[in-house]
Amino acid sequence: MASRFPTAVYRHRLARAAELADASGVDALIITPGPDLTYLIGSTAQTFERLSALVVPATGGPVLVVPRLEVASFGESAATELGLTTVPWVDGEDPYALALQHLPGNPQVAVSDSMPAGHLVPLMTATETRPLLATDILRELRMIKDDDEIAALRRAGAAIDRVHARMGEWLRPGRTEAAVAADIAAAIVAEGHTEAAFVIVGSGPNGADPHHEHSDRVITESDVVVIDIGGPVEPGYNSDSTRTYCFTEPRADVARAYAVLEEAQAAAVAAVRPGVTAESVDAAARDHLAAAGLADHFIHRTGHGIGLSVHEEPYIVAGNDVVLAPGMAFSVEPGVYFDGDWGARIEDIVVVTDDGCEPLNLRSHALTRLPTASGEDR
Numbered sequence: 001m002a003s004r005f006p007t008a009v010y011r012h013r014l015a016r017a018a019e020l021a022d023a024s025g026v027d028a029l030i031i032t033p034g035p036d037l038t039y040l041i042g043s044t045a046q047t048f049e050r051l052s053a054l055v056v057p058a059t060g061g062p063v064l065v066v067p068r069l070e071v072a073s074f075g076e077s078a079a080t081e082l083g084l085t086t087v088p089w090v091d092g093e094d095p096y097a098l099a100l101q102h103l104p105g106n107p108q109v110a111v112s113d114s115m116p117a118g119h120l121v122p123l124m125t126a127t128e129t130r131p132l133l134a135t136d137i138l139r140e141l142r143m144i145k146d147d148d149e150i151a152a153l154r155r156a157g158a159a160i161d162r163v164h165a166r167m168g169e170w171l172r173p174g175r176t177e178a179a180v181a182a183d184i185a186a187a188i189v190a191e192g193h194t195e196a197a198f199v200i201v202g203s204g205p206n207g208a209d210p211h212h213e214h215s216d217r218v219i220t221e222s223d224v225v226v227i228d229i230g231g232p233v234e235p236g237y238n239s240d241s242t243r244t245y246c247f248t249e250p251r252a253d254v255a256r257a258y259a260v261l262e263e264a265q266a267a268a269v270a271a272v273r274p275g276v277t278a279e280s281v282d283a284a285a286r287d288h289l290a291a292a293g294l295a296d297h298f299i300h301r302t303g304h305g306i307g308l309s310v311h312e313e314p315y316i317v318a319g320n321d322v323v324l325a326p327g328m329a330f331s332v333e334p335g336v337y338f339d340g341d342w343g344a345r346i347e348d349i350v351v352v353t354d355d356g357c358e359p360l361n362l363r364s365h366a367l368t369r370l371p372t373a374s375g376e377d378r
């Protein structure tokens, strides 16, 4: 499988990034390893204490400043095909001065938000200006996914759907959350992801904690279990899907609240179309839950953008008046949480289309009842 897109994709992105930097009055973007660097040149290099940075000036070509011993790690990126000027540096040289050498004096730079403080502080000292966040400049580029990115997100969605479809193989009463999570993590990779980025197995009362990961708690027959899982597929685009499971007929109050949650999630997905705000999608889910008296049990935003990062813009949250446009991809994941008792969440990824949205996950949202098979694990 190709580990990156055709070179022309990155050439276009770099040109647009320079235009946006210019339009923002920024002399250069300084991008250290992380999602912005992957987006711009297809590099998945790591950040170390020695500075590796892509400098994208508002005018003039981009330059890659890289420690000599890290040059090879950029070989997998599009840097060579793009003909990027590479400035290798060796210990004893000042990489910050090298990064700034062709910019005006005291340049206004914008840095990626993954730049470590160990690089940001010396860079600020060298520029004698206060950097801006490149995220604010690259946002409008990275928020709108192109056809290749949407195809990658579709592959990610299908891969995580296959993992959920196999849940009955691993999720059973008598096993610990941790044991189930280990099996799920292996399946996430087996079904086409390059790694399991996160595995949440929240059984019974642990399901009431939206960011519970997993524990040594033994799952019981009467539990409701929240499974929120995802990871990247090549070239780096993430899946993120939550389904909620049970083993026996749910309690009446659980069934009732879950039915409202299902409607709230569907209402939010139905609200997604170009021209509406991100916060209106959040309100669609929230208002539906509130009408059923569940407002206090929905304790997080409705969703987050997804792409090279699991959490990125646009955030589907009250107060975000970003107007949705075709190509934006984000999660729609309302939940209900009852402290010390149970919780549930339904999460799909959707992509905004010309007249609505395309869900990237199978719309199998019912509280899924799995068999309570006894056997080798008991």
Ligand code: ZN
Pocket (backbone or CB within 6 Å): none
């Ligand atoms: Zn989260």
Ligand code: ZN
Pocket (backbone or CB within 6 Å): 228, 229, 230, 240, 241, 242, 347
């Ligand atoms: Zn999730």
Ligand code: ZN
Pocket (backbone or CB within 6 Å): 240, 304, 331, 333, 347
């Ligand atoms: Zn999510």
